Amino acid sequence: MREIFLSKQNIVYSILLGLLIAIGIIVLQNWTGHVEDSKRTAVADQDAAQQASVAVVQFFQIDAQQGKDEWLHQLCALSTKAGCSLFTENADHLWKNYQQFEINTSAQVIQTQKVAEVDNEQIWTINIHLSAPLPGSNKVDDVAYVLMQHTEDGWKLDRFLFEKEIEVIEQQNMQKKNLQEVGE
Amino acid sequence: MKKAILISILLVFILSTPVYAQEQDPWSEVFLPDGSLNPSLIDLGETSEAVDWMTIDLPFGQSIELEANYHRYQTESGNMVVMPSASTLFFMAVNAEESGLADSYESIGNGHANMINVLGRLVGDNLDWNKVQLDHPEYKQPDQFWSAVINGEQDVWSYFSGWSFITQLKDVSLDDAAYRSIYLLYLNGTQTCTNLPGQCSGVVIPLVTTHICPEPTIAIQEAMLVIEKLSPAYPLVIGQDTQLRRGADVEISITIPPVIFTWYEPIYEEREICRSAGASESPNCNTGSGSLVDDGVHDIERIFKECREHVEHLPDAVTSLQANAALDAGSQAWIIGTLGQTHYEAYLHHPSFSLVPGLAPWSGGCAGNGTCTASSLILRIPVEDPGTYLLGMDIRTSGTQFQGVTITYPRQLHQDGLMNVYVTLPAITQ
Numbered sequence: 001m002r003e004i005f006l007s008k009q010n011i012v013y014s015i016l017l018g019l020l021i022a023i024g025i026i027v028l029q030n031w032t033g034h035v036e037d038s039k040r041t042a043v044a045d046q047d048a049a050q051q052a053s054v055a056v057v058q059f060f061q062i063d064a065q066q067g068k069d070e071w072l073h074q075l076c077a078l079s080t081k082a083g084c085s086l087f088t089e090n091a092d093h094l095w096k097n098y099q100q101f102e103i104n105t106s107a108q109v110i111q112t113q114k115v116a117e118v119d120n121e122q123i124w125t126i127n128i129h130l131s132a133p134l135p136g137s138n139k140v141d142d143v144a145y146v147l148m149q150h151t152e153d154g155w156k157l158d159r160f161l162f163e164k165e166i167e168v169i170e171q172q173n174m175q176k177k178n179l180q181e182v183g184e
Numbered sequence: 185m186k187k188a189i190l191i192s193i194l195l196v197f198i199l200s201t202p203v204y205a206q207e208q209d210p211w212s213e214v215f216l217p218d219g220s221l222n223p224s225l226i227d228l229g230e231t232s233e234a235v236d237w238m239t240i241d242l243p244f245g246q247s248i249e250l251e252a253n254y255h256r257y258q259t260e261s262g263n264m265v266v267m268p269s270a271s272t273l274f275f276m277a278v279n280a281e282e283s284g285l286a287d288s289y290e291s292i293g294n295g296h297a298n299m300i301n302v303l304g305r306l307v308g309d310n311l312d313w314n315k316v317q318l319d320h321p322e323y324k325q326p327d328q329f330w331s332a333v334i335n336g337e338q339d340v341w342s343y344f345s346g347w348s349f350i351t352q353l354k355d356v357s358l359d360d361a362a363y364r365s366i367y368l369l370y371l372n373g374t375q376t377c378t379n380l381p382g383q384c385s386g387v388v389i390p391l392v393t394t395h396i397c398p399e400p401t402i403a404i405q406e407a408m409l410v411i412e413k414l415s416p417a418y419p420l421v422i423g424q425d426t427q428l429r430r431g432a433d434v435e436i437s438i439t440i441p442p443v444i445f446t447w448y449e450p451i452y453e454e455r456e457i458c459r460s461a462g463a464s465e466s467p468n469c470n471t472g473s474g475s476l477v478d479d480g481v482h483d484i485e486r487i488f489k490e491c492r493e494h495v496e497h498l499p500d501a502v503t504s505l506q507a508n509a510a511l512d513a514g515s516q517a518w519i520i521g522t523l524g525q526t527h528y529e530a531y532l533h534h535p536s537f538s539l540v541p542g543l544a545p546w547s548g549g550c551a552g553n554g555t556c557t558a559s560s561l562i563l564r565i566p567v568e569d570p571g572t573y574l575l576g577m578d579i580r581t582s583g584t585q586f587q588g589v590t591i592t593y594p595r596q597l598h599q600d601g602l603m604n605v606y607v608t609l610p611a612i613t614q
Contacts, residue, residue, distance in 0.1 A: 060243075069535060069536060072532075072535065073516075076516050076517075076535075081514065081517055082348070082352045082354075082355065082513070083351060084516055084517070085355070085512075085513040086250075086351055088510055088513070089510070090250055093234075093247075093249055118346050121346055121347055121348055128243060133244065134244045134245065135245075136245045136246070137245030139243075140244075142243035142244050144242070147348060149348050158347070158348050160242055160248070161240075161347070162240055163241050164278075165341060165344075165347065167341070168342045
């Protein structure tokens, strides 16, 4: 039997090499998973952004002649069940003005940005441009904060955010931004 | 004429607004010892109002005004009991000052404990308790946090870990027993009803005694409101109803019994007497006090004889009536989703519409006995979409007056109903 002599140095090198290979395998596996997760997240975000844009355009695309029912019909198709109920039960006041002033506007999305998310809910800001102002305002450019919910039929508009919710989200994003700047 | 003036003066005196002492536990006139509602409470029914603190501000200066909804009662002493719907309760709690919650006396039992319990159930896991503890270690339990929110000391909006639960709150029924325990008490609420949740709708003006006769009483009987499908048993959508063109009939009927106002008129007897003469008066009779010459003057004295009871049946007439039908969200989703998968281009045709005044007028009036009625019959409604329709009716009454004095404020009443409309679908059989 032939005896193989290993110096202490060689043993240390061998262990280090083994460790490096193991770490490499783990990093590679995680990186691949991370890339897949990122891809999935990006696709989901793209869907949510698109649905949010379509829903917000539908909400502000007003044709007083076509009427509330048709508007609601199209909006409900893009909304959650609870969202559809909310719009259906509370749209009279909006539409009274739209019909009184014979509003006819088209809407265009300029920019979208995800500003918050938990589980199957996402908050998006949608910058919108209208072809003509709505009653009581001269603005044709504004920002909508919308809650999108992922349902079995995909992303749906749940509702617009309350003012206090918007304040909290803006505050949290400002804090995050400040922390990032400090980190850099 | 003279009598009418006298009655008016008497009523103004009787109806002057009192300030009630709250010596006993004010809840003792709301609940009986066995925990049931005191039958002497005046049931003011449900009332709704658009409020700023439930409004969603939209871009371009638009807004969606959600309605706060309450069931209210009035106590004998003029306190008000308010029971908010689940979604209203949530918004009241997170806007304690603006909503008037902070002005309420307290919930029945242990402070606001019941309300905190219900809020905890409504919000559920959507409260980020870890974040609360991180920012506010002084709260050891969620109850302490909610208590601070209700007292207006703590903002809650930063601590929600989800948002869609708020949209779903309005589907929690007021009839759900779990949420029936929230009664808010407003001391002397009838006097400050303009600041109350639901304002002065139907509030009875408090009355006080003349100290000579029993105090006047007011009895309000509950209005009977019905909105329902009359016929046929199974109405079909218009496209499948081509032969008979039957559609659906909806009947609305409202009966408002009179407000019974009972008041007591003190009756006096007049008799001639000889009273002591004043310094400037010339004596013309003897008072019988021992003087040998005339020392008094003739006069008329009014002596209380009895209290005469008057029972007035005051009409509370319907002044406006509106009714609508709206296809519920589940049916809309079914048409667009399930039906849309099997029937090409299934879509919503006309999911909501006005019944009154849209499709029919209403009529009403009051009978001699003070009972007021209103009704409408909406015949052959050409319903275009199948499913369950939520029928809603809102009415407003005139309130009641007697001899020019307001006895009860106008009432705003709401009633819901349901109507199912059917569609026949072809089935393939092998």
